[in-house]
Amino acid sequence: MFFRLCMRLSLEIQEEVMRMSHMEANSMRSTRLVKRLSVVVATVAMAALAATQTASAAQLYVEHGGTQVQVDTRPLNGAPSWIWIYGSDSAFGGYVRFHGADGGTGKLSVGPGEAVAVNVHTTVTEINVCTVWEWNGLSTCGGWRGV
Known part of the structure; x- marks a missing residue:
């Protein structure tokens, strides 16, 4: 533009x-x-x-069941990666699981209507976005996506 x-x-x-x-x-x-x-x-x-x-070119946006996640592997703030997640108001929240280039794994969770952004101290290589549908933790997840 x-x-x-x-x-x-x-x-x-x-x-x-x-x-x-x-x-x-x-x-x-x-x-x-x-x-x-x-x-x-x-x-x-x-x-x-x-x-x-x-x-x-270093960003990925994924939405699953109303849970939204954005990953940036070149956030220009000095961190190797950055993840933002928003939990759907129409569900009980959501979470994102991720794998790092160093072999590490992690999980970031939010409640309904909440948003969180964190720096990740490894380069994120793939993510899996999930939405929690029931108070007892019943959830559905999309497939693993490479970043």
Whole structure:
């Protein structure tokens, strides 16, 4: 979205310069300056797009039975991974089980309508999202998903 906006702005600047070039005696100098400006805008847009794609490539979102989980293996806060979980209001909560690159495992649980985010001190490699349907712990789980 940002990239398209910058590219459109760049094209509009170039079109305006072409219109101005018919009216101004110094149009060649103005044209060169504005073309340079449009190249700078396009370059900034490409850098922003590349940064967004790098960060988002490390994220996974999974929903099962109303329980929502997001995992980021490059959270840019110094932790190897980050997990966020939200428990559905229409259930008794939910949990996410995860495996780490170091062979470790973990589980993060929430109640109905609760949300929790934690840093995980290993790179999360796969998750399994579950929703608790009954007060006695009856739950259903989706399949294991690689991150």
